[in-house]
Amino acid sequence: MITVGIIGAGRIGKVHAESISTKVKNARVKILADPYLSEETKKWAKEMSVEKTTKEYREVIDDPQIDAVLICSSTNTHSPISIEAIQAGKHVFCEKPIDLDIGKIQEVMDALKKNPVKYQVGFNRRFDHNFAAVQAAVKAGKVGDVHVVKITSRDPEPPSMDYVKISGGIFLDMAIHDFDMARFLAGCNATEVYAQGSVLVDPGFSEAEDVDTAVITLKMENGAIVVIDNSRKAVYGYDQRAEVFGSEGMVASANDSASTAVISNAQGVTGEKPLFFFLERYMDAYATEIKCFIDAIENNTDTPLGIEDGLEPVLMGLAAKKSLKEHRPVKISEILEK
């Protein structure tokens, strides 16, 4: 039984607490820490069999019973708390992104070299049944060598403009998941990024020096070309699909919906919309990623997504940002050289 402490009781921290309480049999949450801990959250934590709640995250780090820390706090705290937890000998699950500053991610890498605990980054989509099935088919050679990967990722509605301003921009906030998916499906790293973007959803994105619609082309180490299309607003719901085309065929996934019911009437043949957003689409994926993390600790195996898997998508996101700004393809090596 692995004893877990969760730092951050926002939406995603709660998702993980509930997963562990109801679906992960070999783990329990001992402490849930959040600086803005409400009475409601305290009550909710009790229902989830969380032993203790606190406003002080150091209580998690300092508790000798805690085996593993889940870092679900705000992005700017991910890397420093990662380092503290690693230095305290705790295994770490860290929400994406580790940091938007490459140097800070490298500091976490350095800490891990000294204290080689288990470290997993929260790219949850790899654990989605559809994307996992696509990748499994690719890995099993069902499509041969990978030639083209297409990833569609559209949110049902944009976040608040307050959030947009501090989000790091569409490439680091939203496409970062797709950059991870690109590596997952192509089976290698990107070497170059070209980003094209427009403000078509809300002029507010222009004011935030961001775009709301983007198409990103990646050249991968194995010659494959990946194309990602992003939008901040798809009126029909969360659109999350992938297609891998190769020398021996193609594998593609569609969205999930609430049911398979289809109505045929005088207007047409109508099925349900995709599930609304990430909490609906990825609830099971969140549970699976935590199960994999706990199992890696229990069995002393590698986590499915290590620190390098946290670094690469940030490099790709920074390259995309630079590409849009400088209006040219940008090599990953340019970002690393900085």
Added chain:
Amino acid sequence: MITVGIIGAGRIGKVHAESISTKVKNARVKILADPYLSEETKKWAKEMSVEKTTKEYREVIDDPQIDAVLICSSTNTHSPISIEAIQAGKHVFCEKPIDLDIGKIQEVMDALKKNPVKYQVGFNRRFDHNFAAVQAAVKAGKVGDVHVVKITSRDPEPPSMDYVKISGGIFLDMAIHDFDMARFLAGCNATEVYAQGSVLVDPGFSEAEDVDTAVITLKMENGAIVVIDNSRKAVYGYDQRAEVFGSEGMVASANDSASTAVISNAQGVTGEKPLFFFLERYMDAYATEIKCFIDAIENNTDTPLGIEDGLEPVLMGLAAKKSLKEHRPVKISEILEK
């Protein structure tokens, strides 16, 4: 080059004339005969390269150049004209049903025994790309032994009540195609029929001593069970599907629609309705059945649908009618014994 005469210039006679003119390279229509021949039809026939039009069908039978006769006139004339044409040594393509009276079909059989010309019955659906693919899969053993066949056949709108009254009823007018399909897909004859029916679309069907909604269960010689569901009115269009379930799997077909375009919006994910009715759905099938008939003449092979294929569905239809009336399963042998 096979020279053809067409008797009957109604909708289906014209379909065949146009098919031969534009799609059947080894045949030409010399004469089109119809007692109610309009000026418009005469003009149309010329455009279709038909050499001659006449009100007198005997001119077709008597013309020594005519190799083959297509009988597309009203149902009550199918068997007598069949016999005349056979006796004149013409090959015959006869629209379904040959007759609603078993004795008259047997007279045609007798005529054929004396003059073994090519004879084909117009069950066009066997030549539809979807049903043909289903049957090909069954024949190739893809589903193993056939256990259950399901046939859905729904019209987009009911015919006029004047037509309903003389139609022979839903089982002989509409389900007769499905009875043929049952034999085609199960690969053998039916032994017993049970029909359940309701008047749910239009009370006029009650007055015509008919039903507008029916479910028919067939027991086949090989033990397979076939179920057919019919409706005179599907608001979403012509619904024509089949499913064959067997020891090694299932093969099923869906409807055709005008395009594969699908719209996703706030209301759902909507594709096109099925093609409206038989002229839209089966236009290619009508051409293919005539091509097969012409080829059978040219190559002196069996037609794909012989006189027995014309007889069996009528037996099944009469059994279904009797079943509904007597409220019990009826054996095909009971109909033959009469």
Added chain:
Amino acid sequence: MITVGIIGAGRIGKVHAESISTKVKNARVKILADPYLSEETKKWAKEMSVEKTTKEYREVIDDPQIDAVLICSSTNTHSPISIEAIQAGKHVFCEKPIDLDIGKIQEVMDALKKNPVKYQVGFNRRFDHNFAAVQAAVKAGKVGDVHVVKITSRDPEPPSMDYVKISGGIFLDMAIHDFDMARFLAGCNATEVYAQGSVLVDPGFSEAEDVDTAVITLKMENGAIVVIDNSRKAVYGYDQRAEVFGSEGMVASANDSASTAVISNAQGVTGEKPLFFFLERYMDAYATEIKCFIDAIENNTDTPLGIEDGLEPVLMGLAAKKSLKEHRPVKISEILEK
């Protein structure tokens, strides 16, 4: 918080215990009773936070803390334990069928009249997301008046012949779920049943005086016709679909599969098989039915499936059995008159 006792620790009893432990927030399992209680089950029960295990089901009935009893024991005990529990003032959730003897079901009805506790029968498929969506569309008037209902229900593999012999036959063991679905989707009771059956999967079914392939036609009170097709063996997995056709359109559901991934290669375009069997397909439905039962107790409302909903499918099953034996349509009233 509703306190529950579960009688029967077989597969389905455990499913319910796990559901309550992990997914039903307003209930807890106090006692799990099973005459063949193993050490393994005891250990498992502890993990599921079950307070106590026992071999004596009377301890559940006699415990004054127990609010509700889940009867998951063998079929022949359903009605007597139901009556004991009702008389003890416990709310009852009873797995299907309540009994195969109509008289015994009526005894439970009598007990309920004297002690009107909450009573729910375990027809879990009503809570499946697909069937629930189909019924919701029908109830919302999306297809108008119901004309034809088609239900396909095929198991991936037959049960053992030992089980088949005591199962009550395909109509009472397997089709009983479909009889409930017919009432759920058509919105009324059946008046007449016609069953056609064959032994095509395994000759053992003949020896057990049963069939393994069946097509059942139901006439409903509102004139709608329902057709059910059953097979004991679909090599491609558990096939559970429904289609409701009416005056304004059609609604149909498809099977669930493990993912939406589709592979296109030189052989064709291939998606995943349906989920293997009922535990895979209906796991969420089992949780939802228990949630609904607990909520009905907590809110003092009707359960979604009362004692009549337990009676009618048994009547339909007995009628189907009689229909196959006597080779004729059988009215439900004939079964009641007996």
Added chain:
Amino acid sequence: MITVGIIGAGRIGKVHAESISTKVKNARVKILADPYLSEETKKWAKEMSVEKTTKEYREVIDDPQIDAVLICSSTNTHSPISIEAIQAGKHVFCEKPIDLDIGKIQEVMDALKKNPVKYQVGFNRRFDHNFAAVQAAVKAGKVGDVHVVKITSRDPEPPSMDYVKISGGIFLDMAIHDFDMARFLAGCNATEVYAQGSVLVDPGFSEAEDVDTAVITLKMENGAIVVIDNSRKAVYGYDQRAEVFGSEGMVASANDSASTAVISNAQGVTGEKPLFFFLERYMDAYATEIKCFIDAIENNTDTPLGIEDGLEPVLMGLAAKKSLKEHRPVKISEILEK
């Protein structure tokens, strides 16, 4: 009745001759000209009711009875023959591309200014039922403002290397159709092109200084971003799809296949592959484009695809070629300035 001459009796010239013979009622082919006219072609032309065949294309231009000329000869002859035909007062249908040299297309434009006959360019895909339905939905406002267009265009097998060498490269030979589709679906011109490419199918493409796999990003005048992915070899057949995403929804088309039959067995749920190649997929589209051309002449209306529609895709193709070579986004204006 419009009298047509066809110059070029290769595959596409024959397709048009057959369309006119069998499907276009208001036109006839008087002359078919080809410098390599074979006896076989002469015989075939007779079957197609072509009055005359010749090796000398000038006989078409000089015949005063000819109303319209279809230019289906080799690419390098498209622009000079266009000019000759225009100067002779003939209406012109010209296969794509008009020329790979912008200056020569402008010469045709100049000729048209002096002799404003009807001129149509052969971008047949606009007449495909699927793409036409997608565009109709966009034009009807069903997806609101266009934000992203995705076009997939993959051939089932690469052409011969001899052809590749003279083809003008993937962007001018293959993607040119997709450039037209981009304009058709986005409803405006492109302003900038970025092309990424790889040689993954056959190293021979490298020798021909070409690529076999490409992803092209277009910025359109209205801010929409179009992404095209091309491959010279899809083992599952001709893959031709489009998706338009906008402010109010998405419309997408799928491939056509030979039937809707789907087989479910122990291996999965398998439907048919897409139709093999362009002759299978676009046969009806070829007939429709010619019908539209003939109707535009008869009714004296604009052709659906004028000379500008022939120019723009060539500009886009040249920009893509330059983009790949110079490894940067290229503006259309750069190509025009040359």
